[in-house]
Amino acid sequence: MKDDITRDERVENLKGMGCSRKRVEDARFTQGKGNYVDDIKLDGMLFGDFVRSPYAHARITNIDAAAALEVPGVIAVLTAADLEPLGLHWMPTLAGDKQMVLADGKVLFQGQEVAFVVAEDRYAAADGIEAVEVEYEELPVVVDPFAALQSDVVLREDLVAEDGSLPDGAHGPRKHHNHIFTWEAGDKEPTEQVIDTAEVVAEETMYYHRTHPCPLETCGSVASMDKVNGKLTLWGTFQAPHAIRTIVSLISGIEEHNIRVISPDIGGGFGNKVGAYPGYVCSVVASIVTGKPVKWIEDRMDNLMTTAFARDYHMTGKISATRDGKITGLHCHVTADHGGFDACADPTKFPAGFMNICTGSYDIPTAYLAVDGVYTNKAPGGVSYRCSFRVTEAVYFIERMIEVLAIKLNMDAAELRRINFIKKEQFPYTAALGWEYDSGDYHTAWDKALDTVDYKGLRAEQAQRVEDFKAGKTRKLMGIGLSFFTEIVGAGPVKNCDILGLGMFDSCEIRIHPTGSAIARLGTISQGQGHATTFAQILASEIGLPADSITIEEGDTDTAPYGLGTYGSRSTPVAGAATAMAGRKIRAKAQMIAAYLLEVHDNDVEFDVDRFVVKGAPERFKTMKEIAFASYNQAIPGVEPGLEAVSYYDPPNMTYPFGAYICVMDIDVDTGVPEIRRFYALDDCGTRINPMIIEGQVHGGLTEALAVALGQEIAYDDMGNCKTGTLMDFFLPTAWEVPNYETDYTVTPSPHHPIGAKGVGESPHVGGVPCFSNAVQDAFRAFGNTHTNMPHDHWRIWKTASDLGLHG
Amino acid sequence: MYNFEFENPSSIAEAVAALAEEEAQALGGGQTLIPTLKQRLAMPSKLVSLAGIAEMKGVSIADGMLTIGGGATHAEVAAEACPPLAALAGQIGDPAVRNRGTIGGSLANNDPAADYPAAMLALKSTIVTNNREIAGDDYFQGLFETALEEGEIITSVRCEIPEGANYQKFVQPASRFALVGVFVAKYADGVRVGVTGASEEGAFRWDEAEVALNSNFSAAALEGLALDAEGMMADIHGSKAYRAHLVGVLTKRAVSAV
Ligand SMILES: Cc1cc2nc3c(=O)[nH]c(=O)nc-3n(C[C@H](O)[C@H](O)[C@H](O)COP(=O)(O)OP(=O)(O)OC[C@H]3O[C@@H](n4cnc5c(N)ncnc54)[C@H](O)[C@@H]3O)c2cc1C
Secondary structure: OOOOOOHHHHHHHHOOOOOOOOOOOHHHHOOOOOOEHHHOOOOOOEEEEEEEOOOOOEEEEEEEOHHHHHOOOEEEEEOHHHHHHHOOOEEEOOOOOEEEOOOOOEEOOOOOEEEEEEEOOHHHHHHHHHHOEEEEEEOOOOOOHHHHOOOOOOOOHHHOOOOOOOOOEOOEOOOOOOEEEEEEEEOHHHHHHHHHOOOEEEEEEEEEEEEOOOOOOOOEEEEEEEOOOOEEEEEEOOOOHHHHHHHHHHHHOOOHHHEEEEOOEOOOOOOOOOOOOHHHHHHHHHHHHHOOOEEEEOOHHHHHHHOOEEEEEEEEEEEEEOOOOOEEEEEEEEEEEEEOOOOOOOOOOOOOOOHHHOOOOEOOOEEEEEEEEEEOOOOOEEEOOOOOOOHHHHHHHHHHHHHHHHHHHOOOHHHHHHHHEOOHHHOOEEOOOOOEEOOOOHHHHHHHHHHHHOHHHHHHHHHHHHHHHHOOOOOEEEEEEEEEEEOOEOOOOOOOOEEOOEEOOEEEEEEEOOOOOEEEEEOOOOOOOOHHHHHHHHHHHHHOOOHHHEEEEEOEOOOOOOOOOOOOOOHHHHHHHHHHHHHHHHHHHHHHHHHHHHOOOHHHEEEEOOEEEEOOEEEEEEEHHHHHHHHHHOOOOOOOOOOEEEEEEOOOOOEOOEEEEEEEEEEEOOOOEEEEEEEEEEEEOEOOOOHHHHHHHHHHHHHHHHHHHHOOOOOEOOOOOEOOOOOOOOOOOOOOOOOOEEEEEOOOOOOOOOOOEOOOOOHHHHHHHHHHHHHHHHHOHHHOOOOOOOOOOHHHHHHHHHHOOOOO | OOOOEEEOOOOHHHHHHHHOOOOEEEEOOOOOHHHHHHOOOOOOOEEEEOOOOHHHOOEEEEOOEEEEEOOOEHHHHHHHOOHHHHHHHHOOOOHHHHHHOEHHHHHHHOOOOOOHHHHHHHOOOEEEEOOOEEEHHHHEOOOOOEOOOOOOOEEEEEEEOOOEEEEEEEEOOOOOOEEEEEEEEEEOOEEEEEEEOOEOOOOEEOHHHHHHHHHOOOHHHHOOOOOOOOOEOOEOOEOHHHHHHHHHHHHHHHHHHO
């Protein structure tokens, strides 16, 4: 048989890996045809919403719902007392702590859920909420974590024994009643010794402020308990639907086969939708109580004030080096503000996430990290906002320490990085804090970045600008921001990564249809990442059927195989690997079928793009389409009919994407406004599946990095009132503020991943934050600045200039 | 949002009559009032929409006088008013806000971070209501406070067209309202400087700057002139000192741009 198209055309038709295939999701999103949780409307559906605490710390002496129950349309009011008989007034958090579902005698943060009003519609619920009378007795408020560790005020009486002693927490001994855990990595004494005897030591204290992922779609759920067949269906904004099913089963006692969890379209997650929230539990209970479907949807204020903050790390660092700049040791201490409950979303054994990646991209022989988690009267959370677990904090820390060390050494910060990078030949490299970096080629990436922006030329221009400024010729200073980051993503190997005991593998199940199209289902769930596009591309390359003929489905626990969901850039490293592996199982069976059809031995056929060909005789072949048909419809001796495969993939290691970012900005000293002149981002995410989607992810991640570095924060006053509860104060950048981004890449495939891919959705955020911050700080380096805290909003930049005496 | 009655009059007289009812409130473009209602921070018994009143529409320029209907939207002002005021209106919110929000609503609301107040102080304005005329200088009376009486509506606004003017808006990054805004207008008989966003007392005229500019209309004339930080507003987006400093910087920039 002869083809009328060339091999190149056959490759092109597949739209497999490496192709900038257009996103298949966008047809429905751009036409308003997405199906989000709030789009779900069921017969007789009720609406639930919370009475929330106006106080950050108070005892609740009475809740009177009588008047609320009189309000037309109000069906029920749930309080902790109603949930207690079910054992649901508290729930486990992902961090091994427990959290009140509804206030049990007291509240620990402003906006905490106090009662759940269920009504016929949202308006009636709002009327009901106003009619619930809650008596509060205000308690002293603790908002500062350092003060919390000194304070007599006990935030969590439930964690103090009757005799006043402190039982161990989920992560070991506790030092104070407001202390949650101490988590250590590395070697304390050797590190201290190295630092004490070092030729040069730089020290810095920095605060990585509290912020929030703020996805466009807020959190919500619809629970529907079918009392006839005993089945609970729960739609929700879940980044990990399968884990939610298991958790719901464990805490409600409903058997897991009777629970169906569905994540429909999700309008952005960024970590906000990893946790389990009181609203989910209350919608379930309310549906069980009323026998009707119950919807709960956060408004913007609820979202910003109560579900899933990120960061809030107070970090102190010491970094030592030889006089010529070779780093010898790193010491890091973190005081982590976790709010009223420890609801961080991290793998169980990592209460501070992967903060121990804080040695960064550098060959640092000795290091030590200690993190103290602390309770305060703030909202719980501590999620990984567009990053793998606490990796933004770690990378920010080391990329600032490098700059501070460069200042101390009076050395160029790019050069300091270069002489300390882990060398290509050192991979796989075991870092002082324990991780085994799988691969990297940092020098190549760095040189490419510096050359592209003409780094030397920029520094010369900057030096001239400083002269001009001093001479009164300009009021603008120039900042050059550098950052080189190594991420740690793709959690993770079941041997050390689990969440609530659930191993962090992932999965893919493929079913090929007789006519040569397919459906694949995964344990992950896209929130905008474009899984339906990219996973089909992986499969297209693996099984030789066009991506356009492959449906990707995620998010329905009744149909998709079990997996731990999408966050921490784990989808491609873990589920993407499962997809490739399942595809290979399909291919192995297809090979047998092809050999049978071509009447040769299995070993005499080989895979070529979209077909199996007889080795040495490429004109003799069977296309995958033909093989698919034969697999169902032709009796093949010794081979079961059908063409399906499942793979559960437990990754042998994390993946370690890296990148080199450079930002050039001009800062108006008189107003504090930074004008971003250039932003160059080189990413190495290993094998590139869809360059267009990578670029989109990089743009989005950088924009969220700009947000966090230059203004976005969750701020509280001394009374624990959240001052940034609306978008009037919480900065969300728009196209208006966003500069042009130049993207670039190198490719260092992951050696252990089936297709060599590493994950990219979060890299730009992780690398972007220190890059923007370093640019701001670098602009003032010539005037004596070593460090100022983010967010670098206009006012704070102006204040830096003012403190340095630059306003005359 | 609580329930309310809704009325849609087509004349000023009908609107005034409808507003006589207790707890009735005027609805302009709803860009401030509707979010307030959604938060249940207001509970009017009745909303009286001004959107259908033809006599409150339009922008006209005649005899050195600019007249803007109280119901003119920001988008209409941006398209039809004299350049500096048009530029100001074009920077309010986003297109959706500008297509609905009205100058009357903005002035009635007198948000301390709103843009129009700075311009009204600088442009020798007269605020015309259903029953009187109020000089712009007497109209603004502090944060969200104005000279308007209960049930009184702004039917139009008149401004004297200056020889030259410029508005410098310094945007609060989250809300994009004015963290500080300075409107400088130059007339044959003197310079007027209107400032919004800065003071705890609301929009004001910066007298010292006006005096300095009257003798020498140049940025250099403002050198060394500083506003007292006391009395400025402070929030998470800027301290008192920052706001005071920005007023100086923006005034210079406005003067240079006139
Ligand atoms: C996202 C967003 C961004 C914004 N950005 C800016 C900005 O950058 N700068 C800025 O200045 N403003 C900004 N605004 C506010 C906007 O300009 C509003 O349109 C304006 O403040 C109110 O005008 P309105 O016609 O919408 O009034 P409404 O919201 O309808 O009413 C506001 C108040 O005025 C009263 N009222 C309305 N019309 C009249 C009248 N003719 N006579 C007497 N009383 C009346 C009402 O009873 C109410 O008390 C923004 C608003 C939003 C939602």
